[in-house]
Amino acid sequence: MFTNVQYNIFMLKAPSWFENSPCVGQDRLFFSSELKERNEAKKVCLNECANREECLSMALTQKLSIGVWGGKTGPELKRLQEAV
Ligand code: SF4
Numbered sequence: 001m002f003t004n005v006q007y008n009i010f011m012l013k014a015p016s017w018f019e020n021s022p023c024v025g026q027d028r029l030f031f032s033s034e035l036k037e038r039n040e041a042k043k044v045c046l047n048e049c050a051n052r053e054e055c056l057s058m059a060l061t062q063k064l065s066i067g068v069w070g071g072k073t074g075p076e077l078k079r080l081q082e083a084v
Contacts, residue, residue: 007031015058022048023068031067038073045071060084 007027022044023030030041045052045068056070063081065074072080 015054017051017054021051021055027067038068041068042071042073045069 004027018024023041026041026044029037029044032038032041045055049055049071052070054070056072058064059069059072059077060081065078065081067074069077
């Protein structure tokens, strides 16, 4: 699980475009263990975020696989990372 400490460390070095993204402050939704909530997080990415492509690229580059990034869940990100 992505802990609050890990999330806070990520936020310290997050790219500038991330700072105003609609997921900021919603880590309970984006890192939920509930599939229903993770699907809600994906909707935020897909419908409300102008940075989705950059975010997905960052998630793949940094091999992020916990939480929702760029409109993809952790398992979806892992499959994409393994396909590269
Ligand atoms: S794509 Fe999703 S996780 Fe990435 S910055 Fe946008 S809202 Fe946040």
